[in-house]
Amino acid sequence: MSLADSLLVSAFSIALVFFVLVALFVLIVIFSKAFGSVRVSSDQSLVPEIADTPLQSAGLSDGTAGQDMSLGTLKLKNVDEKTAAMIMAIVSHESGIPLSQLRFKSIKALEENN
Amino acid sequence: MFTEALKTIWFDSGFAALTWQHLVMIAVACVLIYLAIVKKFEPLLLLTIAFGVLLANLPLAGLMKEEMGSETGGLLHYLYLGVKKGIYPSLIFMGVGAMTDFGPLISRPSSLLMGAAAQFGIFMAFIIANLLGFTPQEASSIGIIGGADGPTAIYTTAKLAPHLLSAIAIAAYSYMALIPIIQPPLMRLLTTEEERKVKMEQLREVSKLEKICFPIVVTIFCVLLLPSVAPLIGMLMLGNLFRESGVVERLSDTAQNALMNIVTIFLGVTVGATANAENFLRLETLAIIALGLVAFAFSTIGGLLIGKLMYKLSGGKINPLIGSAGVSAVPMAARVSQVEGQKANPGNFLLMHAMGPNVAGVIGSAVAAGILMALFG
Numbered sequence: 001m002s003l004a005d006s007l008l009v010s011a012f013s014i015a016l017v018f019f020v021l022v023a024l025f026v027l028i029v030i031f032s033k034a035f036g037s038v039r040v041s042s043d044q045s046l047v048p049e050i051a052d053t054p055l056q057s058a059g060l061s062d063g064t065a066g067q068d069m070s071l072g073t074l075k076l077k078n079v080d081e082k083t084a085a086m087i088m089a090i091v092s093h094e095s096g097i098p099l100s101q102l103r104f105k106s107i108k109a110l111e112e113n114n
Numbered sequence: 115m116f117t118e119a120l121k122t123i124w125f126d127s128g129f130a131a132l133t134w135q136h137l138v139m140i141a142v143a144c145v146l147i148y149l150a151i152v153k154k155f156e157p158l159l160l161l162t163i164a165f166g167v168l169l170a171n172l173p174l175a176g177l178m179k180e181e182m183g184s185e186t187g188g189l190l191h192y193l194y195l196g197v198k199k200g201i202y203p204s205l206i207f208m209g210v211g212a213m214t215d216f217g218p219l220i221s222r223p224s225s226l227l228m229g230a231a232a233q234f235g236i237f238m239a240f241i242i243a244n245l246l247g248f249t250p251q252e253a254s255s256i257g258i259i260g261g262a263d264g265p266t267a268i269y270t271t272a273k274l275a276p277h278l279l280s281a282i283a284i285a286a287y288s289y290m291a292l293i294p295i296i297q298p299p300l301m302r303l304l305t306t307e308e309e310r311k312v313k314m315e316q317l318r319e320v321s322k323l324e325k326i327c328f329p330i331v332v333t334i335f336c337v338l339l340l341p342s343v344a345p346l347i348g349m350l351m352l353g354n355l356f357r358e359s360g361v362v363e364r365l366s367d368t369a370q371n372a373l374m375n376i377v378t379i380f381l382g383v384t385v386g387a388t389a390n391a392e393n394f395l396r397l398e399t400l401a402i403i404a405l406g407l408v409a410f411a412f413s414t415i416g417g418l419l420i421g422k423l424m425y426k427l428s429g430g431k432i433n434p435l436i437g438s439a440g441v442s443a444v445p446m447a448a449r450v451s452q453v454e455g456q457k458a459n460p461g462n463f464l465l466m467h468a469m470g471p472n473v474a475g476v477i478g479s480a481v482a483a484g485i486l487m488a489l490f491g
Contacts, residue, residue: 009240010241021229031324
């Protein structure tokens with residue numbers, strides 16, 4: 001193959017590689033935007049539902065920590081509210097189950113000598 | 115009588131059939147085994163390849179002997195069918211797909227441009243190999259070393275220039291192991307201190323739905339456009355769909371562990387076994403090894419240059435060091451970007467950002483291979 005031919009083949013091939021990957025780039029942007037808008041609308045529809053979750057109804061924003069507490073249906077033992085909220089969020093995230101569909105009965109810290 | 119028996123045993127043994135070429139190849143195999151065990155150069159593949167080289171160069175063992183009439187062939191001859199027919203590289207791609215998180219790429223799709231630019235070395239080596247008198251099929255196989263993707267290099271070479279398979283596989287895996295040595299000088303040469311210090315913003319979170327749709331969209335688009343890449347891209351994306359769907363944990367686990375390990379053994383040992391003295395001890399092997407280095411270097415340069423362009427266009431938000439990760443070699447090339455970035459700025463964490471171009475490079479090299487196979491296959 002002559003130099004001119006190999007230059008031509010190379011230019012064509014690298015252009016085609018760019019074309020394919022740029023087209024993928026555009027596709028990803030389009031479907032990310034599409035899914036983003038779907039997610040936004042579904043998030044908005046979830047707002048009232050989330051407001052009624054055990055986390056919210058348990059009133060976890062009001063303060064006392066480090067002792068046995070009963071907040072609505074959720075009992076906290078040696079766990080402060082901030083940590084409890086964090087645990088609930090992590091469980092929801094890791095399990096993929098929306099917080100609105102999870103019900104926590106109690107969260108307690110295990111003592112080291114147990 | 116006794117001496118006659120001893121003579122017969124001697125002349126029937128491999129020792130009597132040993133030539134200096136066999137001895138050189140056995141020495142090469144021992145060097146590769148040393149590099150794999152002591153230096154830990156891609157040991158999973160280099161160790162098996164090296165042992166394949168050793169087995170293929172023990173005279174009279176006949177492990178690669180072809181089937182002749184009623185006489186059965188050698189063990190490795192049958193196992194080699196998986197390479198010849200393109201089965202093993204495709205299955206390895208399925209395992210790679212099952213192990214790869216495309217999240218960083220979906221999160222920043224502009225990484226695909228770096229993955230494309232980092233294929234530049236393939237075509238640079240292709241041009242030089244043509245000038246050196248290699249056929250277009252051989253030049254394509256040599257060039258694909260620059261994709262820094264072992265399975266793609268093996269798949270392409272098995273289709274286009276099977277007689278060069280051992281040299282190309284050994285060159286590809288050796289250079290992949292040497293990425294932490296080859297890339298940093300080029301990275302420092304082509305970027306400024308200020309560019310290397312750039313801290314990149316955190317990537318956005320990618321939803322599960324996006325991750326599930328990604329392999330399906332890529333498969334439909336790439337395979338329709340370039341049917342020759344179907345085995346590689348198709349298996350890569352199938353493995354990824356196993357991972358992201360979350361409903362076939364067992365299949366995902368098998369693809370990325372048990373199956374991947376089994377295929378790696380078969381692939382390595384049979385590719386190594388193609389390196390017999392007649393095929394390997396030639397001047398063209400040295401040319402292939404040199405061209406492989408050229409391909410790697412130019413691919414790194416291509417990625418870095420587009421990284422610099424994106425740095426300018428983004429107003430200094432993109433660290434050009436992540437461009438070099440576009441040469442695939444997952445995740446080694448991304449780790450090199452991380453290390454170099456942290457040397458310039460200890461608070462710099464580029465690993466996840468570099469994974470985007472890194473996995474884009476896997477797709478890019480498969481696409482480049484597909485184009486070359488469509489042109490010269």
